[in-house]
Amino acid sequence: MLFRESETVELKEIVVDEIKKEIIAFANCNGGRLYIGVRDDGEVVGLDDPDKVSLQISNMVRDAIKPDVTMFLHYETIEEAGKKIVVVDIQRGTDRPYYLAKKGMRPEGVYVRQGYSSVPATDTAIRRMIKETDGDRFEVMRSLNQELTFEAVKKEFELRKVEFGPQQMRTLKLIDQDNLYSNLALLLSDQCVHTIKVAVFQGKDQMIFKDRREFSGSLMKQMNEVYDFIDFRNQTRATIEKLQRIDVRDYPEIAVRESLLNLLVHRDYSFSASAFIRIYEDRIEFVSIGGLMPGIELEDIMEGISVCRNQDLANVFYRLHLIEAYGTGMEKIMKAYEGMKEKPEIQTTKNAFKIILPNVNAKYTLENSSVWMTKTDTNSIMETEASLSEAEEKILEYVREHGVITKNDVISLLEVSASTASRTLRKMVKNSLLKQNGKARRTNYTIVK
Numbered sequence: 001m002l003f004r005e006s007e008t009v010e011l012k013e014i015v016v017d018e019i020k021k022e023i024i025a026f027a028n029c030n031g032g033r034l035y036i037g038v039r040d041d042g043e044v045v046g047l048d049d050p051d052k053v054s055l056q057i058s059n060m061v062r063d064a065i066k067p068d069v070t071m072f073l074h075y076e077t078i079e080e081a082g083k084k085i086v087v088v089d090i091q092r093g094t095d096r097p098y099y100l101a102k103k104g105m106r107p108e109g110v111y112v113r114q115g116y117s118s119v120p121a122t123d124t125a126i127r128r129m130i131k132e133t134d135g136d137r138f139e140v141m142r143s144l145n146q147e148l149t150f151e152a153v154k155k156e157f158e159l160r161k162v163e164f165g166p167q168q169m170r171t172l173k174l175i176d177q178d179n180l181y182s183n184l185a186l187l188l189s190d191q192c193v194h195t196i197k198v199a200v201f202q203g204k205d206q207m208i209f210k211d212r213r214e215f216s217g218s219l220m221k222q223m224n225e226v227y228d229f230i231d232f233r234n235q236t237r238a239t240i241e242k243l244q245r246i247d248v249r250d251y252p253e254i255a256v257r258e259s260l261l262n263l264l265v266h267r268d269y270s271f272s273a274s275a276f277i278r279i280y281e282d283r284i285e286f287v288s289i290g291g292l293m294p295g296i297e298l299e300d301i302m303e304g305i306s307v308c309r310n311q312d313l314a315n316v317f318y319r320l321h322l323i324e325a326y327g328t329g330m331e332k333i334m335k336a337y338e339g340m341k342e343k344p345e346i347q348t349t350k351n352a353f354k355i356i357l358p359n360v361n362a363k364y365t366l367e368n369s370s371v372w373m374t375k376t377d378t379n380s381i382m383e384t385e386a387s388l389s390e391a392e393e394k395i396l397e398y399v400r401e402h403g404v405i406t407k408n409d410v411i412s413l414l415e416v417s418a419s420t421a422s423r424t425l426r427k428m429v430k431n432s433l434l435k436q437n438g439k440a441r442r443t444n445y446t447i448v449k
Contacts, residue, residue, distance in 0.1 A: 026118075045083065066100075073089070094133065096133050105126060182312075198276075252337065405446075432448050
């Protein structure tokens with residue numbers, strides 16, 4: 001028999017560590033054969049103990065290659081030119097990509113066959129193998145990053161008195177049968193690569209920026225931080241009718257909550273682009289990546305029909321009592337504006353879904369007898385929405401320029417009393433705009449990064 005290396009044949013004189021790489025490459029591609037006891041030039045040198053060699057390779061594969069590829073390997077001892085050699089027949093695996101456990105599902109751990117050699121796979125090739133194996137649903141695919149932590153999501157589960165351990169992670173499909181993290185786990189992890197960008201504009205267009213932030217980390221962390229960011233800017237208009245005081249916020253809280261949850265749960269995470277929230281003088285726009293699911297029309301959505309793009313992610317939110325059932329979000333948003341002249345608007349394109357919440361107080365001007373105040377400061381001196389925004393922006397601009405600000409700096413900058421300066425700084429710290437450093441007279445504030 002003539003031995004010659006090819007795209008499906010690899011020759012090795014003895015067992016070496018590189019054999020693992022060759023087996024991975026064959027299993028990730030179209031299979032192949034590995035001959036042990038044959039030199040690269042095709043000369044048969046034979047083996048003294050072929051059974052021991054077979055066992056050695058079997059142990060190497062079991063310990064060093066993930067997922068388990070042993071069922072796709074067949075060992076055979078044959079005799080050639082009076083000498084015994086071991087043939088390892090490797091089939092194309094069904095759980096591709098296979099990789100070196102120590103290296104992970106990265107190019108340095110994943111190999112493919114290229115000509116007569118086994119070479120590192122590209123990120124694109126790895127993603128393609130994952131998609132071919134796991135299907136098209138992003139959340140069920142295996143995560144490229146397997147070094148994940150879950151501090152933010154653990155706090156959320158603990159806060160809501162829901163257990164979060166290895167068993168729950170399997171039930172919720174964060175971990176598969178091979179103990180590998182799914183993309184759902186990546187979304188909930190502290191290493192989540194998807195972000196939400198929030199911009200605040202002056203007026204009704206995008207000509208002048210007042211503030212902008214990008215929120216990253218676990219989706220649970222983004223959810224809480226983004227809601228707080230919006231809530232801080234959701235002003236309250238108070239009117240007095242006889243002896244009764246009536247408070248109306250710019251945006252119904254339930255509408256903001258449901259719009260944010262819709263953006264998180266129904267977003268198409270196979271796109272790397274950020275989701276957007278834009279806050280104008282007269283409206284808030286929630287722009288989620290990913291249009292309507294195939295077969296669903298906008299009219300269906302308004303009737304409460306829902307086909308969830310991320311079913312497992314929605315189940316996690318359901319377990320945490322953040323959502324009640326599929327298809328109820330739009331109904332809640334519309335009901336929040338019941339009896340009001342202004343109504344939410346839904347717009348869709350092929351790759352985007354937009355919810356527009358109107359500011360119910362935008363029609364009123366500063367000349368009205370009503371006063372504006374923040375939700376968190378109803379007992380303090382009432383200030384107009386404009387002055388609050390200007391004060392906040394002045395403080396942020398000062399910190400960006402100088403790197404740090406103190407209470408005395410705020411007193412001078414805004415020409416306000418010490419109590420007003422302290423109150424403003426506390427609000428900005430609470431809403432993650434500033435970070436407090438030091439204590440007592442050494443206290444200063446920096447921008448949250």
